[in-house]
Amino acid sequence: MKNCFLFLYVLFLSNTVFPQTSEKQDSIKQIPPAKSFITTHEGVFNGKTLAYTATAKETYLTNDKGDSVASFWSVAYTLNNTKEVSKRPVTFVFNGGPGSASVWLHMGLFGPKLVMVDSEANKDDGAAPYLLKNNEYGLLDLTDFVFIDPVGTGYSRVIGKGKEKDYWGLKEDAKSVTAFIRKWITDNKRWMSPKYLAGESFGTTRAAAVAKELEGGGQNMALNGLILISQALDYAGSTSDHYNITSYITYLPGMAATAWYHKKAGAGKSLEDFVQEAREFTYNTYTPALYKGDLLSKAERDNIADKLAYFTGLDKAYILKSNLRVLVPRFQKRLLYDEGLTIGRLDGRFMGDESDNVADRPTLGDPASYRIGAAYTAALNHYYASMLNVEMDRPYLTSNSKIGQKWRWRTIPDGSYWEPTPVNTAPDLGEAMRRNTDLKVLVASGYYDLITPFFDAEYTFSRNGIVNDRVDVTYYEGGHMMYTHQPDLEKLSKDIRTFLTQN
Template sequence: MKPMVLLVALLAASLSVPSFAASTPDTKQEPAARQEPQQHPSAATAAATRHKVRIDGREIAYEASAGTLPVQNDAGETEAEIFYVSYRVPQAKTAPPRPLLFIFNGGPGAASVWLHLGALGPKRVQMLPDGNMPAPPFKLTENASSWLDLGDLVFVDPVGTGYSRGTKPELTKKFSAVQPDIDSLQRFIRLYLTRNQAWSAPLFLVGESYGTFRCAGLSDLLVEHGVALNGVILISSILNFQTIAFDYGNDLPYQLILPSYTATAFYHKKLAPELMADLDRTLAQAEHWASTDYALALERGDRLDAEGKKRVATEFARFTGLDPAFVLNRNLRIDNRDFAREILRKEGRMVGFMDSRLNAENPEPAKSAGFDATITTIRPPFTAAINTYLREELGYQSDQEYFTLGGGIGRWDWEAKNSYADTAENLRNAMVKNPYLKIWVASGLFDLATPHYAAEYTMAHLGVGEKLRENITIRRYRSGHMMYLETEALAQLKKDAAQFIGSAVKR
């Protein structure tokens, strides 16, 4: 299953509408959203609690709030309720406002629980040190790498995720679309700023996966509504869907994912000895070959003769650990599903898409896997943890299902117009309109869903001038899509976040 596509924004009729190209990644019918009794707690019923956490050796007192805000249309009618959890560190009245971070996950259909209880919040799910799932029952632990010491945090669940619902079933369906999804989130942000008197705070958007696409679109839409951001943080970024869509006639993703295959083969010790000495050096070689000889071979297509194909297949196999005959059989084009099944075929196993270091038994090697080894590792502990945490620690009660990953939305409307989903242009527009806007891109080397080289390709093709390019920071991590699952990468992510946020608010 290809990673799902991406977002857009719907401005009021009096404003110009930022354009977002869109493409449907898959023609299979998605299941309808599950219908439940409609419950819409108002913002007045938000649960408020007080807590303490020790971050980087310092104890911090904070206030937590779990509740909903209404999504109102231009006529003032409430069409949905968006659930959120916020964390605020009280300050003296004379103190300058703290940075305020709005945080989204992806999917579409994923709640913010992954960044919430995995990386940024004051509590995190206790995984094994390498990121694997521990034995149940699952536990929460204090997050010493929380970002709460860097700013106040608002974890947002878009309509159809978490406890966020449309006021009517047909309205939930309305928000299962690119433009309404983004429009609802910009309305949420503006209302949150108003109700919490936070218009003077330094503002940041944080997104993971599809959430990065949301953030890019939001950055442009918000500035059109007068909301200028200090920074946008893109974790496991995908802004231009052409870079990851393995479609007939689109050779770009085959080129851009090859270095991720190299990193995976390196981790599983499938490369020749001369390529196993240093991962960074090996990646540099793979990236150079992918962007030169391999790119040229793909461009040649059927004009490439048999000898040329054999030569390319041999070099491809050298950088990926695959059999040259397999590469030739696939016409030099290996998508991520083929690679995930093939790299550990001899061991009877398959690697994960989100984190190719993880692996699981492959009972039917000839078929596409019906699951991702990464998702099977993370779904149970995060689902159990968020349900326990919201009720028992934050005091928020609801009989609805908290949709962590899918289930709350039906078929997503990609609003496709013979093009690929792409909000890179919107991010560029936001940077041009607000030259103070800083961008940070964080990528995992073992991510086969949103490859690091594809993210860097997109950022290198924004079309901004040299001065604005200085506002872009790119970091690689020896981790997967959810780089925060393991403690070492989590700590490094926090360290880099502190540096980025500090530079973005510096005047």
């Protein structure tokens, strides 16, 4: 009887006509509602106690057919009780990678809470708990902030019919971030607000591309300013490669600064004086020698090697064996070779103890990254859960190596002729500045940054059509994330405050 009933039930199902749904409707049904978490807070900014709202949420972008295809995660801090809120400045913040979430600038510089790591780069962040403090150098009194995590980072992802390839590329990334900014501005009625972008590392590459992109698409949006932290606009100057002559030029003054920090060079001289000496040698002597190559006489080679040993603290014989060209990864291993220590790439102040002391490059990764990464990750997750009341069904990705592996650097459509060249969005910035005469730029560089060196910023901004009388260049005695160094955190915040308030 039981089997007979089952047979009849199956027969009933087979003859029953259910309502049919289109593929589009099925796809939409699979997309959960966008999540939003809104909390109110109070903090002290520039000596003033201010009430503000934190809005942590997903924003869905749609394609031309109206289908939701991507979810952008952002956290916005907006001041309460603001007169003429439509005219209050707003700053959009993102980090780099490509493949990095905004955690670093969020928890290290611009957010209302900061995670504290060793300012002097002597100690590892160790294991939890970590110190989370109020950001007494915050700038919320001057501008609202919107922290953006591009697709594939943080909680951001493709949804529905969205495809990663539509977001993981130089042009694709700029278009999607531009779309998010336009949507946020429209949804929050902020078209009359002064608008700024703040990016770090590849985030500066993105900022220049987005500045240009915002001026097109039939919705021209002019920016008031860009804050470029550890700029990386022209990759010829920030890619240490054996046959890339430009990189030997742009990295040498940073190597000299780092050698000075570790007391391997420049004894008795100030950092600024020693760096200036390195600048002059690089432009006037080293660059012509690099282009002369094997045409150098033995006497010329010996003279250049002597000077490189003087600036870098490396052995002259090693420099000669390197053909007067020392790659950055090798410099990381050789500078403190006698101590058996490897220095950081993001920040040359950091040191790591590796088991392989004779390798030609770091084997554990970057000490400047792994010695602070756990603290930033834990701090952000704790902050989201305990203070912003964020509850999500997936982990927050502070970084995503998969993005870098699949990233599309090609700048023109498939099928068109393309001869690869180093990435360079500096001309985009130059064009945007010439079309928008109110656009100003702040460039912040760390002396000990060995991945986007300070001299590369000088090299990049002295060409590419950039309007330099609207560019402020500032320097710090830290590295790529100079704000991990307490004096630089204070100085950088002050410099940005000045930048935001100057006419």
